[in-house]
Amino acid sequence: MKKISIIGVPMDLGQTRRGVDMGPSAIRYAGVVERLENLNYEVEDIGDIEIGRAERVPNTESNLKNLKAVAEGSEKLAAVVDKVIQNGDFPLVLGGDHSIAIGTLAGVGKHYKNLGVIWYDAHGDLNTADTSPSGNIHGMPLAASMGLGHPTLTGIAGYNPKVKAENIIIIGARSLDEGEKELIREKGIKVYSMHEIDRLGMTRVMEETIAYFKENTDGVHLSLDLDGLDPHDAPGVGTPVIGGISYRESHLAMEMLAEAEIITSAEFVEVNPILDEKNKTATVAVALMGSLLGEKLK
Numbered sequence: 001m002k003k004i005s006i007i008g009v010p011m012d013l014g015q016t017r018r019g020v021d022m023g024p025s026a027i028r029y030a031g032v033v034e035r036l037e038n039l040n041y042e043v044e045d046i047g048d049i050e051i052g053r054a055e056r057v058p059n060t061e062s063n064l065k066n067l068k069a070v071a072e073g074s075e076k077l078a079a080v081v082d083k084v085i086q087n088g089d090f091p092l093v094l095g096g097d098h099s100i101a102i103g104t105l106a107g108v109g110k111h112y113k114n115l116g117v118i119w120y121d122a123h124g125d126l127n128t129a130d131t132s133p134s135g136n137i138h139g140m141p142l143a144a145s146m147g148l149g150h151p152t153l154t155g156i157a158g159y160n161p162k163v164k165a166e167n168i169i170i171i172g173a174r175s176l177d178e179g180e181k182e183l184i185r186e187k188g189i190k191v192y193s194m195h196e197i198d199r200l201g202m203t204r205v206m207e208e209t210i211a212y213f214k215e216n217t218d219g220v221h222l223s224l225d226l227d228g229l230d231p232h233d234a235p236g237v238g239t240p241v242i243g244g245i246s247y248r249e250s251h252l253a254m255e256m257l258a259e260a261e262i263i264t265s266a267e268f269v270e271v272n273p274i275l276d277e278k279n280k281t282a283t284v285a286v287a288l289m290g291s292l293l294g295e296k297l298k
C-alpha cells in the first residue's frame with residue numbers, strides 16, 4: 001500500500017477573511033494522521049509549506065490581491081508535491097484557501113499526460129484577473145491551471161496548462177460569476193451543479209464521473225473545497241453558500257471514489273477554524289479523507 005505524505009499549506013492570502021491559514025492545524029488536531037494510520041497506511045506528515053507575508057505596497061499592475069506571495073507559495077508547494085509523487089507516495093494537501101490548488105496541480109500535472117480533476121466546490125474558481133469580481137486569487141485556481149489568467153499564475157512550475165478543460169468535472173456548483181458561466185459554455189466544462197445532484201442523485205453523478213475518468217485519464221486529482229458541502233455540515237468556511245451537498249452525499253461520493261481506485265492525489269481546502277463550530281469542519285474533512293482512502297464499516 002502506498003505511503004501518504006501530508007503537506008500543510010497555511011495560506012490565507014488568496015482571500016480576505018483571516019483564519020483559514022490555521023486550517024492545516026485544525027485538520028491535524030481533528031486526527032488526520034491517526035485516522036489514516038488506522039487504515040494501515042504509512043503516513044508521513046511532512047509539515048507546512050512556508051508562506052510569505054503579503055507585500056505592503058498594493059499591486060498596481062493588476063487587481064490580483066497578494067499576487068507575489070501567492071505565487072511564491074505556489075512554487076514551493078508545487079516542488080514538494082512533485083517530489084512526493086516522484087517518491088511514489090500519495091500527496092494529501094491540507095489548506096489553506098483554494099488558491100493553493102495552483103501549486104498542487106502544478107506539482108501533480110507534470111506526472112500525467114491526461115490528468116483528471118474533480119473540483120468539489122460551491123464555486124467554479126474559474127475567474128481570471130479580467131472577470132474576477134473580488135480580485136481574490138482563491139476564485140481563480142481552476143482557470144489558472146487550465147492556462148487562463150495572469151502569466152505569473154499560469155506559469156507556476158514552468159509549464160502550462162496543468163489540466164485540459166475536457167478532463168475537469170465540477171461537482172456541487174451553486175454560485176458562479178457571469179465570466180465563469182461564459183467560460184464553462186465556451187470550453188464545454190462538465191458541471192454537476194446542485195440541480196443535477198438533486199435530479200440524478202449523487203450515485204449517478206459519481207458513476208458518470210468515474211466512468212468518464214476511467215475512460216479518458218491516467219490519474220485523477222480531487223480538489224475538495226469544504227464549501228462544496230452545505231454550511232450546516234461545514235460551517236467553518238469563508239464563502240459559505242446555502243443549499244449544498246450533504247455530509248452523507250459527500251461520504252457516498254468519497255466511498256465510490258475509493259472503490260473505483262482512481263484518485264492519485266487530493267487536497268482539502270478552505271477550512272477556517274475561526275469561523276467554525278468546535279472544529280466541526282476540520283472533523284468533517286478528516287472523516288471524508290477516511291472514506292476517500294478506503295474506510296468502510298464492513
Ligand SMILES: NC(=[NH2+])NCCC[C@H](N)C(=O)O
Binds near residue numbers: 097134227239
Ligand atoms: N475557493 C473559493 N471559496 N472561492 C470563492 C470564489 C468566490 C467568487 N467567485 C470570487 O471570485 O471571488
Ligand SMILES: [Mn+2]
Binds near residue numbers: 121122
Ligand atoms: Mn468554494
Ligand SMILES: [Mn+2]
Binds near residue numbers: 121138
Ligand atoms: Mn474553491
